[in-house]
Amino acid sequence: MIKKLLSGFIAVVLSFSLFGCGSNKNEVDLMQNVSLKSIGGFSGSGILRINHNETDDWALIDRNDQNNYAFFQSIKYELKGDKNQDHKYTNGDEVTVVANYNENYAKQAGITVTNSEKKFKIDFLPEVFTKAKQIKKFSKELEQGNKKVLDYILNEDMHHYGRNITVDNTLIGSYLVSSVQSQVAVYVDLYLIHRHSDEADLIKGFDTVSDLYSLCAIGPWETTDETFEYNDGYMPNNYSDTYLDGSEYTEDDINEILLFRMNDCTPYNVDAENKDEYTIVKIK
Numbered sequence: 001m002i003k004k005l006l007s008g009f010i011a012v013v014l015s016f017s018l019f020g021c022g023s024n025k026n027e028v029d030l031m032q033n034v035s036l037k038s039i040g041g042f043s044g045s046g047i048l049r050i051n052h053n054e055t056d057d058w059a060l061i062d063r064n065d066q067n068n069y070a071f072f073q074s075i076k077y078e079l080k081g082d083k084n085q086d087h088k089y090t091n092g093d094e095v096t097v098v099a100n101y102n103e104n105y106a107k108q109a110g111i112t113v114t115n116s117e118k119k120f121k122i123d124f125l126p127e128v129f130t131k132a133k134q135i136k137k138f139s140k141e142l143e144q145g146n147k148k149v150l151d152y153i154l155n156e157d158m159h160h161y162g163r164n165i166t167v168d169n170t171l172i173g174s175y176l177v178s179s180v181q182s183q184v185a186v187y188v189d190l191y192l193i194h195r196h197s198d199e200a201d202l203i204k205g206f207d208t209v210s211d212l213y214s215l216c217a218i219g220p221w222e223t224t225d226e227t228f229e230y231n232d233g234y235m236p237n238n239y240s241d242t243y244l245d246g247s248e249y250t251e252d253d254i255n256e257i258l259l260f261r262m263n264d265c266t267p268y269n270v271d272a273e274n275k276d277e278y279t280i281v282k283i284k
Helices: 002-019 066-074 103-108 132-158 251-263
Strands: 027-029 034-040 047-052 076-079 094-100 112-115 117-121 166-179 184-196 211-218 239-244 279-282
Touching: 034 094, 034 117, 047 076, 066 103, 132 166, 132 184, 132 211, 166 251, 184 251, 211 251, 239 251
Parallel strands: 027 112
Antiparallel strands: 034 047, 076 094, 094 117, 166 184, 166 279, 184 211, 211 239
């Protein structure tokens, strides 16, 4: 009798050891291995993907239990309120990831889902520079790079076809031109260039003038690595020129050349009339 009681006691202890008194063996947190990542775009146009490490679920899957297996197969993750996965996200946005699953399979498998939603605050999308302070750390690199381009322009013009041309330049200002929609930002030094010679040695290609003015926008563009690029192989890619009737220019002239410089660096053309699609900030 004592032996039978002991056997029964041992069996009960084993049972509690395997499944636990108040055990959470069959409790599943569907958000435990979930995260978000960027798969494209910048802040303001970011596209997100839900990351779920399925390998951590394998230890919970019992392929001998049809309901258990069916439950884990039924789990589908989505961004709440974004069923088409086409929303454009911005750093600072809060989004909720939801795990949808078959409740009937969970019940039949004896599984209790403890968590099927999780909020995330987005702070990992690359930024399109729209403020002067964002490029402060690049100021020395930008000035050196643009000076190199200006020296090229002046040297080419002064020795253009062997002509004796004088080239003067006046800095109008430094600008940051950006478009979140186009995912590009351009740092531009804008100069008024004055090419002139005497009547006996007119400017090549402009044989009826001895004075030629232009607005010259010099600048590279931002990349997703937050660096600025120059094309040393073909220097003319690093600037844009627009010719003027004289030494006078307007704000529209400035905006036109700045936007041209930005549009030259992206397949998406931004029109000057659509002022909500671009930002122009004068840095100095």
